[in-house]
Amino acid sequence: MPKRIRKDLERYKRIVRGEIRKNLKDLIESGEIVGQRGKDIVKIPIKSIRIPEFRYDPRNAGGIGSGDGELGQPVRVGENRDPWGQPGQGGGAHFPEVEIELWELAEILGEELELPRIQPKGERRFLQGGEDYTDVSVIGPETLLMKRRAYREGLKRQFLLNESGKGALPGIGKIPAALCPPLIVTPIKEDKRYLHSEPEPEPQTNAVIVFMRDASGSMSGEKTEIIRQENYWIDIWLRTHYDNVERVYLLHDYEAQEVDEKEFYELSTGGGTRISSAYELCAKIIERRYSPDQWNIYPFHFSDGENWIGDTENFCVPLLRNALLPCCNIFCYGQVTLGRRSPGLHLVKLEEHLGQDGRWMSSIIAGREDILRSIKDFLGKGR
Amino acid sequence: MNSLGVHELENLRREARRLAEEAGLDPWEVTFGVVDYDQLNEVSAYDGFPLRYRHWQFGMSYDYFRKRGAYSGWWTYELVLNTHPALAYLRASNTVVETKGVMVHVYAHVDFFKNNRWFSKTNRDMIRVMENHAERIERYMNQYGVDKVESFIDKVLSVQYNIDPHAPFIKRRWQAKTNPKDEETGVQPEVGRIPVKRDYMDRYINPPKWVEERRTRAYVEMEEKKLREATELERPQKDLLQFLVKHGRLEDWQRDILAMAREESYYFVPQIQTKVMNEGWASLWESKLMSDFAGPNEFLDHADMMSKVLGGGALNPYRLGKLIWENIQERWDKGRFGREWELCKDQEKKTRWDTQAGLGIEKIFEVRRNYNDITFLDEYFTEDLFEKLNLFAYEHIPETGAYHITSRDFEDVKKKILLRHTNLGKPTIKVATGNYDNKGELLLIHEWNGIGLQWEDAKHVLRNIQAMWGRPVNLKTIALRKVRDPDPTRNRIHPERPRTAVVEEQGILLRYEGEAFRELALGPEEVADIRADDVDYHTIPEEWIG
Numbered sequence: 001m002p003k004r005i006r007k008d009l010e011r012y013k014r015i016v017r018g019e020i021r022k023n024l025k026d027l028i029e030s031g032e033i034v035g036q037r038g039k040d041i042v043k044i045p046i047k048s049i050r051i052p053e054f055r056y057d058p059r060n061a062g063g064i065g066s067g068d069g070e071l072g073q074p075v076r077v078g079e080n081r082d083p084w085g086q087p088g089q090g091g092g093a094h095f096p097e098v099e100i101e102l103w104e105l106a107e108i109l110g111e112e113l114e115l116p117r118i119q120p121k122g123e124r125r126f127l128q129g130g131e132d133y134t135d136v137s138v139i140g141p142e143t144l145l146m147k148r149r150a151y152r153e154g155l156k157r158q159f160l161l162n163e164s165g166k167g168a169l170p171g172i173g174k175i176p177a178a179l180c181p182p183l184i185v186t187p188i189k190e191d192k193r194y195l196h197s198e199p200e201p202e203p204q205t206n207a208v209i210v211f212m213r214d215a216s217g218s219m220s221g222e223k224t225e226i227i228r229q230e231n232y233w234i235d236i237w238l239r240t241h242y243d244n245v246e247r248v249y250l251l252h253d254y255e256a257q258e259v260d261e262k263e264f265y266e267l268s269t270g271g272g273t274r275i276s277s278a279y280e281l282c283a284k285i286i287e288r289r290y291s292p293d294q295w296n297i298y299p300f301h302f303s304d305g306e307n308w309i310g311d312t313e314n315f316c317v318p319l320l321r322n323a324l325l326p327c328c329n330i331f332c333y334g335q336v337t338l339g340r341r342s343p344g345l346h347l348v349k350l351e352e353h354l355g356q357d358g359r360w361m362s363s364i365i366a367g368r369e370d371i372l373r374s375i376k377d378f379l380g381k382g383r
Numbered sequence: 384m385n386s387l388g389v390h391e392l393e394n395l396r397r398e399a400r401r402l403a404e405e406a407g408l409d410p411w412e413v414t415f416g417v418v419d420y421d422q423l424n425e426v427s428a429y430d431g432f433p434l435r436y437r438h439w440q441f442g443m444s445y446d447y448f449r450k451r452g453a454y455s456g457w458w459t460y461e462l463v464l465n466t467h468p469a470l471a472y473l474r475a476s477n478t479v480v481e482t483k484g485v486m487v488h489v490y491a492h493v494d495f496f497k498n499n500r501w502f503s504k505t506n507r508d509m510i511r512v513m514e515n516h517a518e519r520i521e522r523y524m525n526q527y528g529v530d531k532v533e534s535f536i537d538k539v540l541s542v543q544y545n546i547d548p549h550a551p552f553i554k555r556r557w558q559a560k561t562n563p564k565d566e567e568t569g570v571q572p573e574v575g576r577i578p579v580k581r582d583y584m585d586r587y588i589n590p591p592k593w594v595e596e597r598r599t600r601a602y603v604e605m606e607e608k609k610l611r612e613a614t615e616l617e618r619p620q621k622d623l624l625q626f627l628v629k630h631g632r633l634e635d636w637q638r639d640i641l642a643m644a645r646e647e648s649y650y651f652v653p654q655i656q657t658k659v660m661n662e663g664w665a666s667l668w669e670s671k672l673m674s675d676f677a678g679p680n681e682f683l684d685h686a687d688m689m690s691k692v693l694g695g696g697a698l699n700p701y702r703l704g705k706l707i708w709e710n711i712q713e714r715w716d717k718g719r720f721g722r723e724w725e726l727c728k729d730q731e732k733k734t735r736w737d738t739q740a741g742l743g744i745e746k747i748f749e750v751r752r753n754y755n756d757i758t759f760l761d762e763y764f765t766e767d768l769f770e771k772l773n774l775f776a777y778e779h780i781p782e783t784g785a786y787h788i789t790s791r792d793f794e795d796v797k798k799k800i801l802l803r804h805t806n807l808g809k810p811t812i813k814v815a816t817g818n819y820d821n822k823g824e825l826l827l828i829h830e831w832n833g834i835g836l837q838w839e840d841a842k843h844v845l846r847n848i849q850a851m852w853g854r855p856v857n858l859k860t861i862a863l864r865k866v867r868d869p870d871p872t873r874n875r876i877h878p879e880r881p882r883t884a885v886v887e888e889q890g891i892l893l894r895y896e897g898e899a900f901r902e903l904a905l906g907p908e909e910v911a912d913i914r915a916d917d918v919d920y921h922t923i924p925e926e927w928i929g
Contacts, residue, residue, distance in 0.1 A: 004434065005425045005445045011533070012442030041454055051440065051540045052843035054812050059779035060835045060863065062789070062922060064799045066697035066774050071924070072880030074785040075777050099450055 016098050019046045020105070021112050029368040031225070033105075034232045042105060043097040106240040109233060113375060116382030118241045118329075120205040120296055133195035140194025154187035207242040207296040207329075209235065210285070212278045213264065214303035215251040220268045223336045227302045228265050230334065230371050237379060238298060248285060252278035254308075258285070274308045275301075275346065276315035283323040292327035299324065300378070302334045305344020312349040320350070325359050332361040332378040341366045359383070387482065392417070392473075399486035402672045403494070407748065410493035412468035415486070419475045423459055424448040426472055430651070431464045432513045436520040436643075437529075438536050460692055461665075463489045465496040465654065467507035480681035484669055484688055487676060491668035494751075495661050501653040501755045504551035509650050516643045523636045535637055538847035539644045544807055546645060547621035548652045607823065614817025619828060623848075624648070626814045632853025641851070655807050656755045663704015664751055666693065670705070697772040706772075707763050711750060712743035756804045764800065766793045776922040780881045782869065787881050795922040802834075802920050810836055815859070817852075825852045829860035831888075831910070832918045836860055845895045855896040861910055864889040869929055876926060885929045888914070 020027070023046065027033055033042050058077075065075055109115070136146070211231055213219065239245050249264035250256055253271035256278040282299055290297060307316075324331055335347050341364055343351070354360040363377035364370070387395070396415060403410060418426065428445035429435045448459065463471040471489040473482055496502050506512060524532045576594065579585045614630050624645040628638055654661070670689060677685045693702040714720055718738030727733055750759065776790040776799045790796065802808070811830040819826035825848065829836060841858065849856045869882035890905030 005428060005441060007437060008428075008439055008442030009445055010442065011437075011439040012446060015439055041450060049443070051537060052840040052847075053541055053543075054545065054810055054829075054844055055837050055840055056810055057835045057837045059781070061802065061920070062776060062778035062786070062799060064698065064774055064776055064796055064803075065788075066772055068773065069775065069788050071788055071791065072877065072927075073788050074783065075788055077777065077786045099447070101450075 015049060016046070016100065017104075017108055017111075019049060019098075020044060020100070020108050024108070024112050025369075025372055028229060028233065028371055031229055031368075034229055041099050041101055043099055044105075046098050049098055102236050103240050106236045109237060109375075110240075113372065113380070115237065115376065115379050118238070118296075118379075118382055120207070120242060133197045135196040135198050137194050137196035138190075138192070140196060144195040146193045146195060149193040150187040150191050151185050153191035153193065154185045155183075157188075157191060158185060204243045205241075205296065206244045206246070206294060207238055207298060208246045208248060208286075208290045209238060210248045210250065210282050210297070210299040211264065212250045212252065212256075212282060212299065212301040214253070214273055214275070214278075214306075215267055215269045216253045216273050216306075217268060217270050218304055218306070219302075219336070222338060223304065224265055224268075226336055226365055226368060226371060227334070229368070230302075230365070230374060231300070233371070233375050234298075234300065234378065237375070242296065246290075248282075250278050250281055250285075252281075256281040272308060273303070273306050274311050275303060276311050276319060279316055279319040279324060283319060286324075286327060297328045298330060298332070299328055300332045300334065302336050303346070304337050305335045305346045307346045312346050313353070316346075317350065317353045320354060320360075321357075325354070325357055328359055329383045330359050330361050330378070330381065332363070334374060334378075335362070335364045337364065337366060339366055387479065392482070395479075395482060396486060399483065399490060399672075399676065402676055403487060403490040403668070406668065406672060407744065408490060408494040408668065409498060410469070410490045411497050413463070413489060413493055414468055414470050415473050415489075416470065417473050417475050420452065421449075423462070423472060423474050424452065427459045427462060431462050431470070431472070432510060434514050434517050436513075436517040436536075437524065438533060438540075440540065461485045461488050461492070463492045464510070465502060465505060465507070465650075466509055467497075469493040469496065470510065478684070480677055480684045481688060483676050483681075484673060484685055487672040488665045488669040491665040492661060494668075495657070495664050498752055499653075499657060499661075499755075500753055501656055505650055505653055506646075512646065512650075516647070519643065520640065523640070527636060532636075532640070535640060536644075538850055539641055541844045541847045542623055542627075543644050543648045544652075544809060545621070545623035545812055546625070546648050546652070548656060548807065550622060551649065611818040611821070611823050614823070616814065616816055619813035619815045621811070621813050623812065623814050623827070626817065627848070627851050630817050631851045633851060637851070652807070653755075656757075656804075657759075659700045659704040659707075659756045659804075660751070660754060660759050661704070662701045663706070663708050666701045666705040667708045667747075697774060703772075706768060707759070708747055710765070710768055711763055712747050714743075715746035716741055716743035718742075757801065760797075760800055760804060764797060769793045769796060778921065778923050780883050780923075780927075781865075782883050783881050789924060789927075790922040792922075798920055799922065802832075810834070812858075819857055823854050825854065825856040827856065827858045828913045829858060831861040831914045833915075833920050835862045838862075841893065842895070842900055845893065845900075849895050849897055855894060857895075858893040859890070859905070859910065859913055860893065861888045861890050861914065863887070867929065869927075873929070880924075880927055882927050882929075883923065 027044065033044065063077065065077070069075065110117075133144070136149070213224075213227060235245075235247070247261070249259050249261055251259050251264060251267055251269075252273075252275065253269045254274045254277065255271075258281070259267065278301065286292070286297060320331065333347065333350065335344055337344065343364060347362060347364070350360070351362065358381070361378050361381070363374035365374045392415065396413075400410075400413075424445055426433065427448050428441045435441055459472075461471070463469055469489070469492075471485075471493075473485060477485065520532065520536075576585075576589045579588050610630060614626075620626060622645075624641060627633070628641050628645065631638070631641070633641065666689070673685050693699065693705065695702075697703060717736060718724070718740035719733075719736050724733075724736065727736070750763070754762070770793075774791075774796045775788045776792075776795045777786045778789045779786050811832075813828050813830065815826040815828045817823065817825055827845075827848075841860075845856055845858055863886040865884045866887045867885040869884055871882075875882070888907075888910075890907065890910030892903040892905055894901045894903065
């Protein structure tokens with residue numbers, strides 16, 4: 001980075017970070033950022049960073065657009081976007097929202113909650129495809145075809161096989177160049193060369209996050225929304241610590257099943273609740289797909305604390321103690337009960353049996369205002 | 384990737400210049416600097432200058448350019464400074480055809496800088512001025528603290544374009560006369576003493592300390608009176624910055640920064656005023672000259688490049704400007720102007736109209752000398768062009784909370800376009816007096832054209848001005864107030880279109896004394912002086928209202 005601008009950039013970043021930290025709780029509770037899932041850059045509306053000026057109220061000034069559409073039809077307009085204000089010509093270019101990279105946001109979250117950095121367990125080496133095309137190969141996809149090289153190889157071959165110029169190199173030897181017939185080079189399969197990248201062993205850290213959720217009727221609506229928010233922040237925090245993060249989503253009522261992300265937050269069933277079904281499936285998936293010596297494993301389970309009578313002590317505790325906790329970095333349980341902060345029976349029993357285990361984390365979330373604290377409950381140990 | 388050597392670049396530059404001059408362009412010498420991608424982001428953030436003063440806003444711009452580049456592959460195509468000789472930047476990783484394109488584009492810009500009337504008063508030695516500003520501000524930061532100086536700059540920037548764009552062109556009578564040195568300074572006012580008969584009693588009846596106090600008080604009063612009188616204006620003035628430099632209660636370093644910001648704004652104004660023309664002009668000549676300059680195998684690459692620069696909708700200034708210039712040239716080449724053309728109503732005849740006048744080139748050079756965006760768009764954004772662009776006007780309807788297409792009428796669209804370019808696209812705010820109510824308060828007036836201010840911003844700016852003025856500040860403006868909700872039972876021709884409330888104008892005096900804001904309602908007669916009756920920028924159809 002050029003030296004001169006660095007100071008300006010640092011001051012700007014400090015201002016942005018300060019503002020985000022100040023507003024982090026609101027940002028999390030409003031859920032505004034979670035909506036932008038799946039991008040490397042998030043847009044954060046922070047008004048105070050823009051330099052104010054006397055300007056027209058955009059809602060009063062209207063504007064012009066181009067395209068089809070009937071009178072009366074609604075159009076999408078970026079509230080602050082100014083099509084004329086392309087930057088680069090004389091100041092005054094202003095940017096409506098602060099754009100921030102996910103890792104920066106995770107860092108701010110970490111600073112605000114004073115989360116310790118995670119030490120990935122083990123040091124493993126994996127084969128990773130190199131990113132630079134430093135090598136040449138005779139096979140490969142057509143998009144990586146080196147055309148010039150292929151023609152050169154073709155030319156060489158044609159000379160060697162005496163297919164061109166009737167035995168003479170053009171311009172060399174007896175025949176003057178001008179008299180040579182036009183040279184037509186047709187590369188064949190053997191002439192083709194492709195860019196190639198040599199895989200190199202590089203250390204890579206892997207993590208898998210297993211999100212589990214009680215899908216029975218009592219867990220819908222706001223509770224699911226809270227879980228979605230919470231998972232988002234957990235996800236970006238863990239992502240900054242590992243090169244490769246996979247996610248597994250399990251829904252359960254009486255039975256457990258693996259679903260995709262969309263279904264995870266949308267499906268809801270009517271049945272009863274048997275939590276051990278989820279723990280069992282989780283253990284099975286870990287055993288089959290995520291060997292603990294190659295993966296850092298993070299299961300998160302959310303429910304409202306209701307469970308089939310006897311299931312917690314007879315099935316959940318042994319499963320956790322014998323199968324899950326030994327292979328996980330941490331196991332987190334979140335009791336989502338709107339407005340109620342007293343622990344349910346499930347949580348009481350688990351605490352009683354597992355409270356001493358350093359890998360066991362639990363938190364009670366009684367509303368959006370608890371999300372931030374509960375992230376700290378889960379991730380505050382730095383494991 | 385290629386890396387052109389100095390000699391190859393110099394050959395290209397010479398060729399580009401030769402082509403530009405042959406075509407009739409008249410640019411200054413141009414110095415091309417080769418920069419890498421990251422340096423380009425830096426100079427872009429500095430608006431093209433090698434160095435600016437220290438402020439976080441440049442860091443913000445830099446961050447913006449960097450992320451644009453990294454995440455959407457967008458980068459600054461050309462960057463050229465209005466200086467003599469002009470300074471332009473070439474990205475080191477440009478291909479040959481990109482370099483050629485940028486060079487001719489730049490020569491056209493420099494021709495514009497040199498020959499357009501609106502640039503005639505700009506300081507062409509601005510690189511040095513900017514460096515000087517940077518140095519001075521750095522010194523103040525060392526002396527008074529970075530935070531203190533930077534937050535003052537924040538305040539200044541919020542009024543940086545509250546200047547008078549036309550001021551450099553006005554010769555004022557008083558300019559010849561005033562000379563700050565002539566102003567009286569340090570005159571001690573006579574203080575009344577209690578008369579004493581015996582000299583030795585004077586010490587007791589007029590104690591020196593008491594006399595001194597009275598003298599000081601009288602001095603302060605006199606100075607304040609002088610200031611008040613000086614701040615009473617005959618007629619409202621647009622240059623708020625100048626007014627604050629002269630009369631604001633500022634420390635010397637603050638006054639200096641304010642004056643620097645003002646100088647920088649006056650430098651940038653012509654560029655904002657001619658954005659469409661200037662970008663259009665450069666794009667026009669780039670495409671004309673590249674037909675000779677680009678090699679046969681580069682032709683497609685260049686077409687691809689141009690389509691990126693000109694893409695992004697009909698309102699992209701590069702594209703809109705280029706279209707208008709081409710249209711002017713075609714019309715004057717074919718004689719499609721003047722009384723006969725205007726009066727001809729036969730569409731058939733008009734499409735075939737060609738008098739072989741051949742005046743196109745002459746005409747566009749004349750226009751590039753004399754016009755700015757406002758006059759350019761007003762005169763040459765014609766109905767024919769409008770029909771090609773498929774434009775519409777839209778408005779915000781509070782009842783639906785959304786923007787709706789309100790008109791596809793040429794006049795409506797055109798007035799919205801002109802609004803964007805009138806007074807740099809910002810509301811007109813003027814200083815009415817610095818002695819409002821005879822209390823030394825500042826009164827600003829918003830010349831109302833039917834469009835309200837963004838209220839939160841206005842308050843924030845007012846707070847900043849108060850800090851610079853040092854006394855209460857007032858802003859006289861008008862806002863729209865809802866009178867009656869729409870009548871749901873009214874029969875309408877198009878029931879599916881949105882309906883909106885009836886509104887009326889409400890005069891407001893927004894006042895900030897240093898702690899809290901007060902909003903006072905003003906009667907219609909009290910805002911008669913700030914209302915312009917002859918403009919109406921709104922395009923909501925009558926049928927939707929009420």
